[in-house]
Amino acid sequence: MTTAAKKLESESRTVELRHANRRFDVERVRRDFPILAQKIRGKALVYLDSAATSQKPQVVIDTITRYYEQGNANIHRGVHYLSEHATKEHEAARQTAQAFLNAARAEEIVYVRGTTEAINLVAQTYGRTHVGAGDEVLISGMEHHSNIVPWQILCEEKHAKLRVAPINDSGELLLEEFAKLLGPRTKLVAVTHVSNALGTIVPLKPMIEMAHRLNIPVLVDGAQAVPHMKVDVQALDCDFYAFSGHKVYGPTGIGVLYGKSALLDAMPPYQGGGDMISSVTFEKTIYNKLPYKFEAGTPDIAGAIALGAAIQYLSGLGMENVAAHGQELLAYGTEAVSAIPGVRLVGTAKQKTGVLSFVMEGVHPHDIGTVLDQEGIAIRTGHHCSQPVMQRFDIPATARASFAVYNSTEDVDALVRGIEKVREVFA
């Protein structure tokens, strides 16, 4: 096919995609994100690093500004107007997060700093009370370091064992192997919903069913899933679900741990301090009810309220539309990037979302990143905090382009042109 014919085909495909998802207007979405209007190194910014952190819509930025300009006060303690108002907004955002995950109750939503803190919280509370010598914690072979290291710390302390369910060459979890690793010694399963390095969507439903048949609770790292798909914790029947605000168009420093109330209730507190108590004497402290038992100290009030705004923004786009848009971009990107000679995708699971990880023959990912950066294209290069995944594929690193609601097929085209530039430089 000639270059012109290829271009024509690609253009018609773009048009087709636009028609396929009419309810989703990328151009309008892009205008909601002020950062996208700027130029980087003299070039229009092509932001393809949303799996690291997403950009923020104006409404989230405005929410933070408005809070500090008009609403700032500490929560749960003042009788004055501002404190009462801040408390109300802080709790309203919790209900927004509850609806977003379809949690049964608002008190099952615990504010944390992010997914990492959520997992550490469960490891240090549920983990320390339920995992003993000779017990096992089961994770998968494509976990982010934040869903490996907290369990290693726990297992080392308790003389327990960390078991790892393997993945295949496409980056799919081997369900039969997972099933074999579940046993009477397994005290907890901790698994990602979507792999940050490979984009694989993990088949949670059957895994949770298998674990529950043996009465093993399941924690899900949802950091890379919630930006791309509707998550229903009741339908999944997971016991814990964690996500970070900053990957879902909210600010950094705020995230959510969902936990079934019966489990959360039985768990000891994570940190001691103000807000997490109902009464304190030097002899004894009575802990506060859920979720405050796990929210010691003055929280990130502005962050929580802005997370609520971010969730409302995303939900307002319609999660079905968001998911469809993500799948279209992924399909378009997969075809375009894998067609470039010498480029190989890492992570080719049938069920994927959000991420295109790739390596290029003869060019180190770091060099790819530097050349693309000169073109105003932001991608991530390196091990993506998933060194065991790199070891599994026997590569030192990958280049990773990741998608969000504001990315268009034009961004993918820019990426492809950028990769061609890489080839020119390193020809």
Added chain:
Amino acid sequence: MSDLRDLYQDVILEHSKAPRNCRELATANHKAEGYNPLCGDRFTVYLDLEGDCIRDITFQGSGCAISKASASMMTQSLKGKTRADAERLFERFHRLVTGQAENGNQTELGKLTVFSGVSEFPVRVKCATLAWHTLHAALAGKQEAVSTE
């Protein structure tokens, strides 16, 4: 604006594709490992030291174009040099890639001046200096892997 060609000069690209002295050294009496896990760059530097003289120097490993070319050109510049020469060159090289080199005093660096463009790309300094830090560790007889991250 920093230009790509300032960073990826032809000499650097050429060395990254066909690195010199890239092999294990059977006669090595010193060696050290350098590893930057974030990038995934990993090199071993082998030294055959006779007294203070670097009789032979090689390296092995993998990494980005900058780190590989730097390792390759480092081995070329150091063969036959003394320990003190090597440390002095490292010091000069470090100043060059971090943009602290004094003007007009680069003669000793010779071909290594092609790395001057690195100073415009601060995140790549760690790539350019990994082999040198590894060399330093090999000379000092350090056992644990070094990192520039």
